[in-house]
Amino acid sequence: MDRSAAGLIGLGVAVVLLSAGPAPSASVRSWSLVEARKQLLDAQPFAVVDVSQADRPVFRIDVERAAPSSVNALGAPTLVRGVRRWRSFRFTGPVEEIVSGIEPTASFVFSPGSAGGMRVRDFRGPPPNRHEPTLPVRGAFYYGWFPELWSAGSIAPYTRYRPSLGLYSSGDPRVLRNHVAAMRYGGFDIGIWSWWGIGEPTDLRFPAALDVARPTPFRWAVYYEDEGYGDPSPEQIRRDLEYIRDRYGSKPAYLRLGGRVVVFVYSADDVDCEVAQRWSRANPGGLFIVLKVFGGYSGCPAQPDGWHQYGADFATGIDRQTGYGTTIMPGFWFVEHPSSLVSRDLARWRRTIRDMVAGSDPFQLVVSFNEWGEGTAVESAAEWESPSGYGSYLDVLHEELGVGSQAARARRSSTVDPSSVSRRSKRPAQRDDRSGTASRLAAVASPSSARTSTASSR
Numbered sequence: 001m002d003r004s005a006a007g008l009i010g011l012g013v014a015v016v017l018l019s020a021g022p023a024p025s026a027s028v029r030s031w032s033l034v035e036a037r038k039q040l041l042d043a044q045p046f047a048v049v050d051v052s053q054a055d056r057p058v059f060r061i062d063v064e065r066a067a068p069s070s071v072n073a074l075g076a077p078t079l080v081r082g083v084r085r086w087r088s089f090r091f092t093g094p095v096e097e098i099v100s101g102i103e104p105t106a107s108f109v110f111s112p113g114s115a116g117g118m119r120v121r122d123f124r125g126p127p128p129n130r131h132e133p134t135l136p137v138r139g140a141f142y143y144g145w146f147p148e149l150w151s152a153g154s155i156a157p158y159t160r161y162r163p164s165l166g167l168y169s170s171g172d173p174r175v176l177r178n179h180v181a182a183m184r185y186g187g188f189d190i191g192i193w194s195w196w197g198i199g200e201p202t203d204l205r206f207p208a209a210l211d212v213a214r215p216t217p218f219r220w221a222v223y224y225e226d227e228g229y230g231d232p233s234p235e236q237i238r239r240d241l242e243y244i245r246d247r248y249g250s251k252p253a254y255l256r257l258g259g260r261v262v263v264f265v266y267s268a269d270d271v272d273c274e275v276a277q278r279w280s281r282a283n284p285g286g287l288f289i290v291l292k293v294f295g296g297y298s299g300c301p302a303q304p305d306g307w308h309q310y311g312a313d314f315a316t317g318i319d320r321q322t323g324y325g326t327t328i329m330p331g332f333w334f335v336e337h338p339s340s341l342v343s344r345d346l347a348r349w350r351r352t353i354r355d356m357v358a359g360s361d362p363f364q365l366v367v368s369f370n371e372w373g374e375g376t377a378v379e380s381a382a383e384w385e386s387p388s389g390y391g392s393y394l395d396v397l398h399e400e401l402g403v404g405s406q407a408a409r410a411r412r413s414s415t416v417d418p419s420s421v422s423r424r425s426k427r428p429a430q431r432d433d434r435s436g437t438a439s440r441l442a443a444v445a446s447p448s449s450a451r452t453s454t455a456s457s458r
Contacts (some may be wrong), residue, residue: 029112030078030085037071040091040110045098045141048108048123055213055251059125061106067093074109077081086423087111099173102126127254131217135257135362138401139190140183140369141223141310144170146204149373159372160333160340162382164391168420171205182379183369184218186394187401190255191369192264198243203284205247213253220364221262222248222256228266228292237282245286257305260288266310267292273300280304284305290363295323301440308363315343318352325363328352330393333375346392353400359403366397 031039045062070093077084077122092107092304104126113119125456143149150167152158156166168175193209197204209220222244226232232240241263248254249261256262267275275403279289280302290306291297297307307324330349332338356364368376380391388395 008337011286025040030080030087031089032083032085033071033089034293035125035336036073036086036110037068038088039112039348040071040089041066041068041449043118046118046120048120048125052123052124053127053164055126055128056081057125058173058211059106059123062096063091063093064096066091066095068138070094073182073401075374076298089100095104097125099176099208101173101212102215104215108413110427126215128326129215129217130252131219132256133189133217134365135360136360137189137255137257138187138364139192140186140188140366141371142179142191142369143194143195144202146170146208148201148371152215152373155335157372158335160335160375161372161377163370163372164375164380164382164389166383170202171208173208173212176209179369179379180209180213180218182390182394184216184376185388185390186397188218188369188397189367190219190384191219192365193220193223195244196225196367198240210248210253212250214251216253218253219255221264224263224265227270234278234282235280238284241282241287242284245284245302247288257288260286260305262288262290263424264290264308265292265304267294272296273302276300276304277302293324306363308365311367311431312352316352317342320361322359322361324361326356326361327365327367328356329367329376329384330372331375331376335373335375344393350396350400 027274042059043063045060045064047058048058049249050057051058071089071091073086074088074090075086077086079085088109088111090107091108093105094103096103106123108120108123110120111120147167147268148168150157150159154195165175165178170176173191180191191209193206194202195206206220206222206334213220224240224244226236226240244263245261247278254261265279270292273296275294276297277300278290278292283289288306289304291304293307293309307321309319309321309327312319312327312329314332317329317331318418328349329342333342338429366378368378370377370379378391378393378397380386380389382395386392388397388398390398
């Protein structure tokens with residue numbers, strides 16, 4: 001069982017390993033057509049791998065509501081006590097895919113298992129959405145660290161607001177489906193997934209996020225966090241990048257630009273070009289690296305493929321790194337502060353969105369979709385719920401980044417070359433120290449020239 005299939009057990013899904021081998025031998029017991037239909041329709045949800053597709057997707061299938069006519073016998077029957085029986089059957093019909101929530105048509109062969117139960121082979125599921133975004137791309141920073149970060153120290157819940165979905169778990173497919181739908185409604189092309197290292201909770205949850213997005217044009221990219229809390233060696237960076245590229249980069253829902261796997265990199269205390277040099281040496285190839293800015297970044301001899309800022313000026317709610325990226329945020333109320341440092345204002349939010357679009361920078365980013373501890377979320381909360389179900393901040397994004405503006409952006413995008421972007425003049429609980437003012441944004445309450453005049457020290 002591969003790691004993807006093993007992870008299904010936590011979803012309460014029975015794992016049926018797909019076999020591409022021959023049909024069952026004569027020693028395997030048989031079913032009548034009525035028995036086969038009953039066995040299938042009464043079966044618990046199961047997981048299968050479609051080996052016919054390049055990304056070898058794991059599908060979590062429920063056939064409970066399938067029509068009996070979807071099951072047909074294969075081959076010649078044998079007669080047992082006057083009843084015709086078969087060793088193999090084919091199912092072709094609609095199913096429910098539990099993680100993504102879609103109801104595609106699927107086809108597979110099934111037969112009695114040698115030790116009871118059911119054996120599935122030759123499974124054919126739906127193909128992925130093949131859309132690959134082009135620059136400029138719009139995205140939101142996303143945190144898959146819940147439920148761990150719903151509490152920290154003596155503070156619970158660790159937020160000043162009340163998320164409309166409650167204190168959810170980031171690994172719940174229903175939550176992920178809601179979030180992908182919300183980000184698409186808000187006009188986002190991508191989510192930038194906070195990633196804290198191999199084997200960490202944010203790593204283990206990431207495959208489900210990719211699976212949920214697979215049928216859609218929405219894409220995910222990793223936000224590499226370790227650089228923000230130390231200076232990982234080129235060897236560690238290379239090892240992590242190879243893991244991300246090889247494990248996730250081939251997945252249809254992972255963001256690629258110009259055919260290269262995109263990785264955003266968070267950093268906090270880097271003040272010179274050493275970080276750019278270190279990442280340049282570590283890059284194993286096939287990756288599009290987007291580093292976080294610092295004072296003098298554009299003059300570094302070693303340039304990454306792109307630059308971005310995390311955060312925005314506390315007075316204006318926007319940060320522009322001309323030719324590289326624009327970042328906006330709706331507000332900022334760090335849970336450990338007695339008052340909000342950036343008050344929420346929907347009229348100002350609309351202006352910052354328009355300013356971001358007018359700048360036409362390659363990366364147009366929002367801090368954040370769901371960083372609840374710092375109070376920068378645009379995800380729906382009780383404080384700004386709306387009839388759409390997505391909340392007022394996503395409503396404004398939807399209005400400003402609607403179909404018309406997306407069409408115009410698509411026309412512009414062909415003029416932006418991914419190869420030229422950079423050539424123009426919290427690990428949960430144990431790693432994210434949330435004591436005092438140890439917030440990514442909270443430590444700076446006014447613009448800092450050392451951080452390119454942006455109020456961010458995340």
